Amino acid sequence: GQSLEQPSEVTAVEGAIVQINCTYQTSGFYGLSWYQQHDGGAPTFLSYNALDGLEETGRFSSFLSRSDSYGYLLLQELQMKDSASYFCAVNAGNMLTFGGGTRLMVKP
Amino acid sequence: NAGVTQTPKFQVLKTGQSMTLQCAQDMNHEYMSWYRQDPGMGLRLIHYSVGAGITDQGEVPNGYNVSRSTTEDFPLRLLSAAPSQTSVYFCASRDKEEPVQYFGAGTRLSVL
Numbered sequence: 001g002q003s004l005e006q007p008s009e010v011t012a013v014e015g016a017i018v019q020i021n022c023t024y025q026t027s028g029f030y031g032l033s034w035y036q037q038h039d040g041g042a043p044t045f046l047s048y049n050a051l052d053g054l055e056e057t058g059r060f061s062s063f064l065s066r067s068d069s070y071g072y073l074l075l076q077e078l079q080m081k082d083s084a085s086y087f088c089a090v091n092a093g094n095m096l097t098f099g100g101g102t103r104l105m106v107k108p
Numbered sequence: 109n110a111g112v113t114q115t116p117k118f119q120v121l122k123t124g125q126s127m128t129l130q131c132a133q134d135m136n137h138e139y140m141s142w143y144r145q146d147p148g149m150g151l152r153l154i155h156y157s158v159g160a161g162i163t164d165q166g167e168v169p170n171g172y173n174v175s176r177s178t179t180e181d182f183p184l185r186l187l188s189a190a191p192s193q194t195s196v197y198f199c200a201s202r203d204k205e206e207p208v209q210y211f212g213a214g215t216r217l218s219v220l
Contacts, residue, residue: 001167033207042198042211043151050207087150094158095166096141096202096209100150 002026002090004099011105012078020073020102022088030091032064032071037101038084046073048091078106110134114199114212121189121219129184129215131199138204140182141166142174144195145214151198157182158204189219 004024012018022032031050035043047055049064049071061074075082085101115130133140138159143151143166153166157176171193173185182201186193196216202209 031207033209035209042213043209044211045208048207091207094139094164095153095156096200097153097167098143098151103148 002092002095002097004088004090004097006086006088006099006102008100009103009105011107013107014078014080016078017074017076018078018104020075020086020088020104022071022073022099024069024071024088024090024099026069026090026092026097028092029066030093032062033089033091033096034060034062034073035087035089035098036084037087043087046086075104080106080108082106112199112201112210112212114197114215116215117213118216119218121186121217123189123191123219125189127186127189129186129197129199129217131182131184131212132180133182133199133201133210134180135201135203135210136179137201137210138179139209140176140199140201141209142172142182142184143198143200144168144193145198146195154184154197186217191219193217194219 034046037043047062064071141156142154155174199212
């Protein structure tokens, strides 16, 4: 099966940089995804890493190390609207398994 | 494109009642999944399908049935509702060649 670990909560100030870590154990691995979910909303896709290294999409970057079973999401120039929950998810082919989520609170 | 459409948005059931949560997608995606999300928790996979006529169990399948008679539709049936099934249910779909999963708006279910 799969298991994913990520911090439950992170707090940062507007304009800062924050990193959300994710470690995983899985019996099958194609890649690691990140999703954002605002309160009361549905998860939306942010990024995907199939290979080791950094993927950058605007203010968001995601990193993967397959040998360490570890990845992170980096959010730069934090804005108030970035306050949300962030989930890492392992793509094991047919299935997508999610971590418990990290609640990010951005303060002025 | 409507994307992934779930109905109803809200539902209240009594213990022992049965109901079907509807999910439809108009993106011709092969893969569809049902998740449940309890307050402050992540998403747990209930059932998934890789194409019409093919379904499989996820992490928490007990108490739920699914079928996939068409590519577009993937209904979730609660056989005999229990208070432990109070949750938000999300349906999702994705192309088998792409990593992006698209979610519906969710169904908020309360079982009394």
